[in-house]
Amino acid sequence: MTDAGSVSAHRARVVAGVEPLAPVSVPLAAALGRRLATEVVATLSVPPFDHAAMDGFAVRAADVASLPVSLPVAGVVAAGDPVAVLEAGTAIRIMTGAPVPPGADLVVPFEWTSGHDPVEVLKSADSGRHIRFEGEDVRAGEVALAAGSLLGAAQIGLLVSVGVAMVEVRPRPRLGVISTGAELVEGHVPDSNTATLLAAGRELGADVEAFGPAPDDVPRFLEVLRAAAERCDVVVTTGGISAGDHDVVKAALRDDPAFWFGPVAMKPGRPQGCGSVVTSDGRRVPVVTLPGTPIAAYAAFLLFVREVLAVLEGDPAGAVMRRARLGAPVEARDRTVVLPGVYDENDHVVPLPGHAGHSQRLLAQAEVLLVVPPVRQALETGTDIEVLVL
Numbered sequence: 001m002t003d004a005g006s007v008s009a010h011r012a013r014v015v016a017g018v019e020p021l022a023p024v025s026v027p028l029a030a031a032l033g034r035r036l037a038t039e040v041v042a043t044l045s046v047p048p049f050d051h052a053a054m055d056g057f058a059v060r061a062a063d064v065a066s067l068p069v070s071l072p073v074a075g076v077v078a079a080g081d082p083v084a085v086l087e088a089g090t091a092i093r094i095m096t097g098a099p100v101p102p103g104a105d106l107v108v109p110f111e112w113t114s115g116h117d118p119v120e121v122l123k124s125a126d127s128g129r130h131i132r133f134e135g136e137d138v139r140a141g142e143v144a145l146a147a148g149s150l151l152g153a154a155q156i157g158l159l160v161s162v163g164v165a166m167v168e169v170r171p172r173p174r175l176g177v178i179s180t181g182a183e184l185v186e187g188h189v190p191d192s193n194t195a196t197l198l199a200a201g202r203e204l205g206a207d208v209e210a211f212g213p214a215p216d217d218v219p220r221f222l223e224v225l226r227a228a229a230e231r232c233d234v235v236v237t238t239g240g241i242s243a244g245d246h247d248v249v250k251a252a253l254r255d256d257p258a259f260w261f262g263p264v265a266m267k268p269g270r271p272q273g274c275g276s277v278v279t280s281d282g283r284r285v286p287v288v289t290l291p292g293t294p295i296a297a298y299a300a301f302l303l304f305v306r307e308v309l310a311v312l313e314g315d316p317a318g319a320v321m322r323r324a325r326l327g328a329p330v331e332a333r334d335r336t337v338v339l340p341g342v343y344d345e346n347d348h349v350v351p352l353p354g355h356a357g358h359s360q361r362l363l364a365q366a367e368v369l370l371v372v373p374p375v376r377q378a379l380e381t382g383t384d385i386e387v388l389v390l
Ligand SMILES: Nc1nc2c(c(=O)[nH]1)N[C@H]1C(S)=C(S)[C@@H](COP(=O)(O)OP(=O)(O)OC[C@H]3O[C@@H](n4cnc5c(N)ncnc54)[C@H](O)[C@@H]3O)O[C@H]1N2
Pocket: 179, 180, 181, 183, 184, 189, 190, 191, 192, 193, 194, 238, 239, 240, 241, 242, 243, 244, 247, 268, 269, 270, 271, 290, 291, 292, 293, 294, 296
């Protein structure tokens, strides 16, 4: 098979022409899990003012340079108090978080002193000790987070600290799933692909909607596809793309120049396709046509559709490719093989025994899918390979 049929070529094909979604402005509370569309510049410094890092006494380092020394305590300042001023030759009792009095350049912790007025300082330190200086972490005007950053708990906390309340983020992609096949419409086979792919989409941060099962009828299928595209940013179909008499997806789209169908050198998931539909308002919506066999559909979703979602969500690097070491030898073939597997006690990956090609039971027991590259040789224990974490 030519390179056009490799997994990596198909990955590139499905994301070709896909652009990040137009940014939306949201309050921080709605930004969890989104990516920044623009860099964020700090409007406040972190910390916002010089403050004590320890409970103790604010002093001038020069006044405690030679020990022992005893200083009168001129006042007390706690976090939230107005700023006090330190006169030379005195100390101010200070609590962690309180603003450092102008004139002071050292906080001596209680443990290094007699603790009472006049305070005897027993141990000294250089100017600047136990003070957190304004802007030493982030300075106002500096870039706090780069465009493309994923907003998790820590990033949201940082944005609050730098004084930012609204952020420009990429919205959640809207993922449409269309399963196809008369056996699903008639209820002879439960539609597990729709349920699996909706769940997989939600796990990847998408808003999801089912439009199938669609019957094996070309005009009906095209109607469903257009309706899905109008409401979505990416549409996935399952089934109907191999060589059968009722393969509706392929029949409907094979002659559309915006679509590609062909075998990809992988197992499971050999029949694949992709293309795009233009909506009434001129949006180009990518469409990925996955095989119907449940394991093939799920593996292909993780290999290909995850990439599309990553681009739409504004991930600058594309979907994160995870890797792991083999915990047992695996025979690589002439095409990419996707095997259900688990982590062993060394955090290496091993295929589950009894792999029978299409077992949904085995898939449900798996922690990862091993992506065994098409290198036609025995891969030894310890070999580094790509994994799809489930
Ligand atoms: N002559 C050939 N036949 C087949 C080829 C081929 O290259 N030449 N490829 C085989 C491979 S590999 C696969 S994978 C399948 C893919 O076929 P389709 O994508 O057209 O899928 P269907 O025929 O519609 O369904 C396959 C299988 O999966 C079940 N299915 C479908 N959708 C669902 C769903 N939503 N939930 C649960 N199960 C589903 C369906 O009932 C079939 O049993 O083609 C081979 N044939």
